[in-house]
Structures are given as structure tokens and as C-alpha cells.
Amino acid sequence: MDDWIAIGEAVLPIFALIALGGVLKYLPLLDAKGWAAMDRVVYWVLFPALLFASVARADLAGVSLGFMAGGMIATVLVMTFLLFLIARAMKTARPARSSLVMGGIRFNTFLGVAIAEQALGETGITLAAICIAIMVPTVNVISVWTLQRGTPGGGLLRTVGALLQNPLILACVFGAVVNLSGVEPEPVLMTGVDxxxxAALPLGLIAVGAGLAFETLRRHRDLLLVGITAKMLVQPTLGFALLYLTGLDDAALVVAVLWLALPAAPSSYVMARTLGGDAPLMAALLTSQVIVSVITLPLLLGLLS
Known part of the structure; x- marks a missing residue:
């Protein structure tokens, strides 16, 4: 019982900040351009600083990176295949099929890092950074392939170029370089980075709440049910089975399975809108998954603990 109370106390503030963002969006504080600017500051400045500092100081010796990466990537590939089969069986149009796949495999980085940090402290942030380095390239390549499959050009080279410029990936890489070099970072510099x-997590979570679109939830009920079940139940269950067999240590297993159970990222909506997916379905999946995760993520942490 005490473990469940501790989990609730750790996760409740996170979802409270998301709810605060949902309320603030309707107050005359920021317009759409203001919220977009805050998203960019968090994504390009604050969050990379958090990840760089964590990876630069981390003790990576005890983490089975190969097993962790292999298990997570295999899980996502299996889920992509299953969702394609389900979408074709439901005779879903190509744009909706692409959005369904993205809703099943993409993840909300801000929420994942916040929960990992609350559950495991600095170790949680380090493991979350590893998940980002593994999963960002994987899900972005799959997402672009599903969106532009069969269209001229395909966009794969643009995706690779974007990944090489992704600030989260670069922060993890630079942090790893500093870590493995054995050079002690300049204390004054690291204080500024810290x-x-x-500021990254509170502002990032508020931005998640501001991005919710409740008006989209009345549509696509069958596809929403598939997207929620696949992301919140099937994928973490499959991931746990595969990762457990690799013999990961407890902390890495918890964060990896948590990552596979996260709701999809707001960037999924932008991709769906600009690359030919079903944007209204994507918005509905994003919003419904965040709502359901209020229940599923604390339960998952309780079961894994």
C-alpha cells in the first residue's frame, strides 16, 4: 500500500502541471504564437540542457545498452506490423492508417523524463536519455515511411537529415562524449546548464496540457479504442516480455517499459498535418492517450515496482 501511495505522490504533480497547461491555454496570457514560442524554447534549449547534464555525469557502465535497444526497437517494429494489419482489416484509409501507427509507437518525451526522474532520480533521467537516443531515430524513420509510403520521393533522406539536427539526440551524443572522455566539465558552465x-520539465508539462484538443474526441471512436489499447496495454506488455528475457536490471526495465507505454508526442500532429496523415485523428489520439495515461502509467509503475 505504501508503494502505491508513493507512486501516486510522485505522479500526481506531473499530471497536475499538465492540467494547469490545459487551463492556462484558455486564459488571456499567451496566444497561439506565444505557446508555440514556449514549445520551441523548451525543445531547443531547456530540454537539451537537462539531457546533456544528465548523460555527461551518468555512470553508464551498468546498463546493457545493446539488450535495451534491441528489445525496444523489436517491440516497436512488431507493433507497427500489428497496427498495419488491424488498420487494413478495418479498411482504414491510408492517412488514418498512418496516424494510427504513429499514435501506437511515438512517445511524449517531456512526460517520460518527468516520471522517470520522479521514480528513480538522476538514474531515471539517464535511462530516459538512453531511451531518447534509441527511440527518436526509430520512430521518426517509421513515421515518415508510413506517411509517405508509395509517394514520390518518400522523404527518408530528409528524415535522416532532421535526425542529425535533432537537439535531443545531439544533447545525448555530446553528453556521452564528455562522459566517456573522462574530462570533468567546467563547474561554472555546468551550473548554468543545470x-x-x-526549467525544462515544468514548462514542458504545461506545454503538453496546452496542446490537448478535447473537441476532437467525439470522432473516430473505433480507431481511438485501437490506438489507446495498442499504446497503453499491448505495447508495454510486449516490451516487458522481450526486455525481461534479455535480463535487464530493474531500473532499466522499468524505464524502458514506461517509455513504451507513454502517450504519443504532440509533434505527431504536426507530422500528420504536413505529411499527409489524418490530423484530426492524430489530435484525438494524443488527447485521449494523455487522459488514459493518468490511470495507466501509475498502475504500470506500481506493477513494475
Missing amino acids: LLGQ
């Missing part, structure tokens, strides 16, 4: 990183 201050930036401290």
Missing part, C-alpha cells in the same frame, strides 16, 4: 535544465 539551471536551464531545471
Whole structure:
């Protein structure tokens, strides 16, 4: 019982900040351009600072990176295949099929890092950074392939170029370089980086709440049910089975399975809108998954603990 109370106390503030963002969006504080600017600051400045500092100081010796990466990537590939089969069986149009796949495999980085940090402290942030390095390239390549499959050009080279410029990936890479070099980072510099990183999670979670679109939930009920079940139940269950067999240590197993159970990222809506997916379905999946995750993520943490 005490474990469940501790999990609730850790996760409740996270979802409270998301709810705060949902309320603030309707107040005359920021317009759409203001919220978009905040998203960019968090994504390009604050969050990379948090990840860089964590990876630069982390003890990576005890993490089975190969097993962790292999298990997570295999899980996502299997889920992509299953969702395609389900979408074709439901005779879903190509744009909706692409959005359904993205809703089943993409993840909300801000929420994942926040929960990992609350559950495991600095170790959680380090493991979350590893998940980002593994999963960002994987899900972006699959997403572009599903969106532009069969269209001229395909966009794969643009995707690879974007990944090489992704600030989260670059922050993880630079942090790993500093870590493996054995050079002690300049204390004054790291203090500034730490201050930036401290602002990343609260502002990122508020931005998640501001991006919810409740008006979209009345549509696509069958596809919403498939997308929620696949992301919140099937994928973490499959991931746990595969990762457990690899013999991951407890902390890495918890964060990896948590990552596979996260609701999809707001960037999925932008991709669906600009690359030919079903944008209204994507917005509905994003919103419904965040709502359901209020229940599923604490339950998952309780079961894994």
C-alpha cells in the first residue's frame, strides 16, 4: 500500500502541471504564437540542457545498452506490423492508417523524463536519455515511411537529415562524449546548464496540457479504442516480455517499459498535418492517450515496482 501511495505522490504533480497547461491555454496570457514560442524554447534549449547534464555525469557502465535497444526497437517494429494489419482489416484509409501507427509507437518525451526522474532520480533521467537516443531515430524513420509510403520521393533522406539536427539526440551524443572522455566539465558552465535544465520539465508539462484538443474526441471512436489499447496495454506488455528475457536490471526495465507505454508526442500532429496523415485523428489520439495515461502509467509503475 505504501508503494502505491508513493507512486501516486510522485505522479500526481506531473499530471497536475499538465492540467494547469490545459487551463492556462484558455486564459488571456499567451496566444497561439506565444505557446508555440514556449514549445520551441523548451525543445531547443531547456530540454537539451537537462539531457546533456544528465548523460555527461551518468555512470553508464551498468546498463546493457545493446539488450535495451534491441528489445525496444523489436517491440516497436512488431507493433507497427500489428497496427498495419488491424488498420487494413478495418479498411482504414491510408492517412488514418498512418496516424494510427504513429499514435501506437511515438512517445511524449517531456512526460517520460518527468516520471522517470520522479521514480528513480538522476538514474531515471539517464535511462530516459538512453531511451531518447534509441527511440527518436526509430520512430521518426517509421513515421515518415508510413506517411509517405508509395509517394514520390518518400522523404527518408530528409528524415535522416532532421535526425542529425535533432537537439535531443545531439544533447545525448555530446553528453556521452564528455562522459566517456573522462574530462570533468567546467563547474561554472555546468551550473548554468543545470539551471536551464531545471526549467525544462515544468514548462514542458504545461506545454503538453496546452496542446490537448478535447473537441476532437467525439470522432473516430473505433480507431481511438485501437490506438489507446495498442499504446497503453499491448505495447508495454510486449516490451516487458522481450526486455525481461534479455535480463535487464530493474531500473532499466522499468524505464524502458514506461517509455513504451507513454502517450504519443504532440509533434505527431504536426507530422500528420504536413505529411499527409489524418490530423484530426492524430489530435484525438494524443488527447485521449494523455487522459488514459493518468490511470495507466501509475498502475504500470506500481506493477513494475
